[in-house]
Amino acid sequence: MISGIDVIIPTFGRTHRVKSLTDSLISQLAENDCIYIVWQGTAKPDVRESRQVRLVHSSPPNLPRARNKGIAAGMGEIILFLDDDVEMLDKCLLSAHRNPYFEEDVGAVAGFVDDPLFNARNAVPSEFDETTGELVQNFSCAKSQYTVSVMGANMSFRRKALLAVNGFDENFTKNALWEEIDLAFRMRKAGWKIWYCADARVRHLRDAEGGCRSGGRYAYCFNQFANTAYFAARHAQKKYYASWFVFWKYRLEFLSRRKIGWLKHDPIIVLAGNAGECGGIVRFVAKRKRQFLKMDD
Numbered sequence: 310m311i312s313g314i315d316v317i318i319p320t321f322g323r324t325h326r327v328k329s330l331t332d333s334l335i336s337q338l339a340e341n342d343c344i345y346i347v348w349q350g351t352a353k354p355d356v357r358e359s360r361q362v363r364l365v366h367s368s369p370p371n372l373p374r375a376r377n378k379g380i381a382a383g384m385g386e387i388i389l390f391l392d393d394d395v396e397m398l399d400k401c402l403l404s405a406h407r408n409p410y411f412e413e414d415v416g417a418v419a420g421f422v423d424d425p426l427f428n429a430r431n432a433v434p435s436e437f438d439e440t441t442g443e444l445v446q447n448f449s450c451a452k453s454q455y456t457v458s459v460m461g462a463n464m465s466f467r468r469k470a471l472l473a474v475n476g477f478d479e480n481f482t483k484n485a486l487w488e489e490i491d492l493a494f495r496m497r498k499a500g501w502k503i504w505y506c507a508d509a510r511v512r513h514l515r516d517a518e519g520g521c522r523s524g525g526r527y528a529y530c531f532n533q534f535a536n537t538a539y540f541a542a543r544h545a546q547k548k549y550y551a552s553w554f555v556f557w558k559y560r561l562e563f564l565s566r567r568k569i570g571w572l573k574h575d576p577i578i579v580l581a582g583n584a585g586e587c588g589g590i591v592r593f594v595a596k597r598k599r600q601f602l603k604m605d606d
């Protein structure tokens with residue numbers, strides 16, 4: 310029997326969105342379920358606290374740290390993370406996440422995400438090429454199945470599995486790209502399985518304001534490549550270092566395509582990406598003592 314679900318909603322600069330999402334979730338809560346709104350920055354959400362709705366402050370803003378704060382605040386056997394800019398597509402989200410955990414080896418559940426980046430015709434929710442570091446995700450496919458990763462907008466975990474791998478790595482900063490993938494890889498390495506549940510459905514609104522996407526194009530690119538390099542330093546096999554480098558070099562060339570006079574690429578994007586790669590490697594070398602979940606915070 311699953312004892313309860315903690316729904317954790319990290320939020321930054323989207324107070325209107327998080328209130329609407331919270332209101333829509335309350336009717337789904339079972340007796341032992343609870344919502345934890347982990348707010349970052351200075352804008353406190355206008356949400357009334359109760360026995361099943363609680364506010365937790367996390368500062369300075371850092372998405373993995375906010376997730377860890379939410380984990381430490383709760384007690385539920387299952388922990389469901391939702392982005393503050395999602396909306397539910399039906400009224401069975403919590404039960405859809407709850408059901409797969411009756412299989413003892415399931416450590417995480419990736420939910421369905423209606424997102425403009427995904428092609429619903431693809432058959433596999435997530436696949437990873439370990440030779441290049443290319444990750445292809447499609448969490449809007451129709452068939453439930455085992456998979457290799459999760460998406461932060463709609464994902465849940467067995468608490469004991471999360472604690473066994475020390476939660477989220479707080480060294481993924483700013484846009485925090487790859488933080489949930491890193492966790493998924495560590496969980497699978499520890500022997501847990503990840504189930505993609507096509508019935509646990511949300512729509513990702515991708516608000517332009519607030520959240521991890523704030524900060525401008527060049528800052529986003531810097532942090533994208535810094536987090537990618539940090540992830541690569543942790544997970545790439547030595548024999549594939551060169552092929553990972555070549556793949557991400559081509560990726561940067563693609564992202565920087567922009568005709569400026571006689572130039573074919575935006576030089577600031579190129580500089581930001583290369584600086585980010587160097588910064589990510591330095592971060593990995595400098596922070597040997599990882600910043601993970603601290604249950605005594």
